Amino acid sequence: MAEIVLKNISKIYDKGQRAVSDFSLHIHDGEFIVFVGPSGCGKSTTLRMIAGLEEISEGELWIGDELCNYAEPGERDLSMVFQNYALYPQMSVYDNMAFSLSVRKVPKDQIARRVDKAAEMLDIKHLLNRRPGQLSGGQKQRVAIGSAIMREPRAFLMDEPLSNLDAKLRTHMRVELAALHQKLGATMIYVTHDQTEAMTLADRIVVMKEGRIQQVASPAELYSRPTNLFVAGFIGSPAMNFVRGTVEEGEQSIVFRSRNGLCLPLTFDQAAGLWPRCKGREVVLGVRPEDILPTQAANRVLGRMDGRLTACEGLGHETILHLETADGEFAARVKERTGARAGDAASLWVDMEKAHFFDGETEQNLFYQWSDCE
Ligand SMILES: Nc1ncnc2c1ncn2[C@@H]1O[C@H](COP(=O)(O)OP(=O)(O)OP(=O)(O)O)[C@@H](O)[C@H]1O
Ligand SMILES: [Mg+2]
Known part of the structure; x- marks a missing residue:
């Protein structure tokens, strides 16, 4: 697990459009950080820069004590879960979860132990022989999270991982994610549109608007002491x-x-x-x-x-x-x-x-x- 430090990071896309400006944040080891903000404010872009899927235009990204601006995604040792989770349709749930370890030639018995442990935690042991096509949305979601935790990465990056689920399953998965975070003690960076997810999961919430951080604070602090009109209106429902x-x-x-x-x-x-x-x-x-x-x-x-x-x-x-x-x-x-x-x-x-x-x-x-x- 690791600290992640963003220093004055900006993203300028090809046509000179600034998607993220001067973003500075010190994410502590084991912290659950949530990014919120209106559509297009730069949440995914920031997450993708951390993951290495998007080039950093300005600023520095530190993971642990390494400067990672130019590190390949694979070298950063982070796991990502996206809104549209990528599972290999022709492989069983077991093989999907084992995949990242198999390609790294981890011994088979060790893989089996780790898949078993993750499947137990996510309550998907009974699904290990199925293919993704035979699973419900929520089950697929848990398999995707299972695949992500197999690697025991330095941090998890999740971009609206629950947004495809119905209200009941979302609540269930939210509680599971909180428990998972507790169990793993992992650093999490999580993007969501959902106020309840942000308020209940986050140690600290980052509120963004037009590519800029507006305020970073605990949910309670953000609620009781919003720094400006935007944050005040954005956090809380009804507003x-x-x-x-x-x-x-x-x-x-x-x-x-x-x-x-x-x-x-x-x-x-x-x-x-x-x-x-x-x-x-x-x-x-x-x-x-x-x-x-x-x-x-x-x-x-x-x-x-x-x-x-x-x-x-x-x-x-x-x-x-x-x-x-x-x-x-x-x-x-x-x-x-x-x-x-x-x-x-x-x-x-x-x-x-x-x-x-x-x-x-x-x-x-x-x-x-x-x-x-x-
Ligand atoms: N590949 C790209 N080229 C040019 N502009 C882009 C590209 N990807 C995103 N943008 C722009 O960058 C800005 C931030 O986009 P981003 O996807 O980070 O927003 P977001 O906060 O994740 O929004 P949402 O909540 O809708 O997912 C937007 O104005 C978007 O149009
Ligand atoms: Mg997004």
Whole structure:
């Protein structure tokens, strides 16, 4: 197993298009790193540069203590699992898993032991004599992961490995992957579109946008302290609610006032941090759906929002209320059973202590700045 260090790595494709810019990351031995970001932001390109499938245009890639920019993929000793996993259709599951060891002339009894161990771990022992065509999607997926772990590589690179599976199997495989990571203690770099996968599997998440790292942090940190508007809106589902406005002196306290009449009191700390620093500047207030309450609560600084419910999505254990206001629509996640129905006039309460504030122009968090100096 190994550390992987990317230093100021960029990828410029033939026509001068920058797919990845100045990407620096120190991945620790045994760490589970997840790349997330919108389609086209450079996740696969970065992974492929680490794997050696794509040339690095600028910067340095270190695996262990070797500079690997020019190492052949085979020399890097990494295993990759892609979205469309490559299994040899004419070979049995056993031979597929044994393949990488057979070509390296590893003794047969040793191969048998390792296939057995991996098959046990992935619960595919009963499938070893089948061919890939006789397997379900999830079984194929496990065989692909099995083939990858056979080699005991220095790190695993996985590009949306679960994206072809149905919801139930995905959850199952997610849990298995977490267990596998625990068991092997392997370094993992994992690309996904799935928020739940990112939040549950990652030691640290790398959020990317247009080829650049926005923030690298643990799931909890990313959720509670997003460095900018993009990260705040990208992490969390339903997404954080945003409203633009200004910080002003109200009758009793410093308040956040939106263009269309929302007036929310700031907490003491928020007021101290934003007034008069943000006087006259546009500010974006962000509030997560679970921080909008259906009723007033004691000992909280609350801001009232009036509007009309456009939808109430009951999910069994919680309800998502959509409140249409003069300042746009807000989603609130409430635990209580409410008798609320679409069309009702309603007031909801913003728990101001949980509110986030961003600069309207730079879109940076006004209270917290992530920096990549680890
Ligand atoms: N071979 C190529 N030649 C030119 N441009 C490319 C090539 N491969 C990818 N790109 C471009 O590089 C950018 C990053 O692509 P990449 O595949 O890394 O995105 P991604 O984050 O993996 O997206 P997705 O989530 O859709 O898989 C995109 O704008 C893409 O069009
Ligand atoms: Mg991709």
